[in-house]
Amino acid sequence: MYPLVLARTAHADLWIFRFHYLPVSESPQIRTCELSNYWIISSLAMKVLCLSDTHGHHRKLRTPEADLFLFAGDMEASSFSRLADFSDWVASIPLPAERKIIISGNHDGVFERHPLEARNYLDGIATYLENSCCMVAGLKVYGTPVSLAFNNWFFNIPDDGSIKDYWDLIPPDTDILLTHQPPSGILDSDSGQKNLGCSQLLSRVKELQLRLHCFGHIHPGYGLQNIDSTTFVNASICNDWNVMVHEPIVLQMEFD
């Protein structure tokens, strides 16, 4: 089973070095969907469930047990009814609102068009971040939905260098960064192996001492990579055709 799982990713060499596979039968997670595997960092304290780009498929998932839920955008909140359904599903995750942290993505138009009304759907259910931060378990979490312009979607910023203004807003003492956009060269390859991440985000990330950077957006970039002391996760669970093909990623974070 181990080689089978590793064969799925281009980052297999990194995964085998830092991670071990926890068979579902030996794990405490609850799980009924057809996707059957989790990747877990060995040994420690806080379980972090990373999820992104569900594109309306959230009802097909039964979420693993976790202490912190991070959602990196593209729930597919293109209408209030879709947002209401997603919000109901998030409410069913047995964590307090401050432990469920959500950002939008380029397919979550109601948050850009009707920001106040959209946020009301998550009131008391989750913590919505939009170029803002929160504290959880002593960690600073910063979230932003912006991504480089692509087909004139939502929260798109022209690829003229101006997106740097958004990355500069990330506080220097951020522990967990939640962006929809991947950084350039890290889990950002499309199906044609073209890197679609943002080089200016990469520059900003290099200035920070993040514990975790969770993102999505470029679906085929799904996976996990450790660089120095930062764990990078592309948590997209869909493929390019928005079919759910990947698994939620659960990390266990060590505390110093």
Ligand SMILES: [Fe+2]
């Ligand atoms: Fe997406």
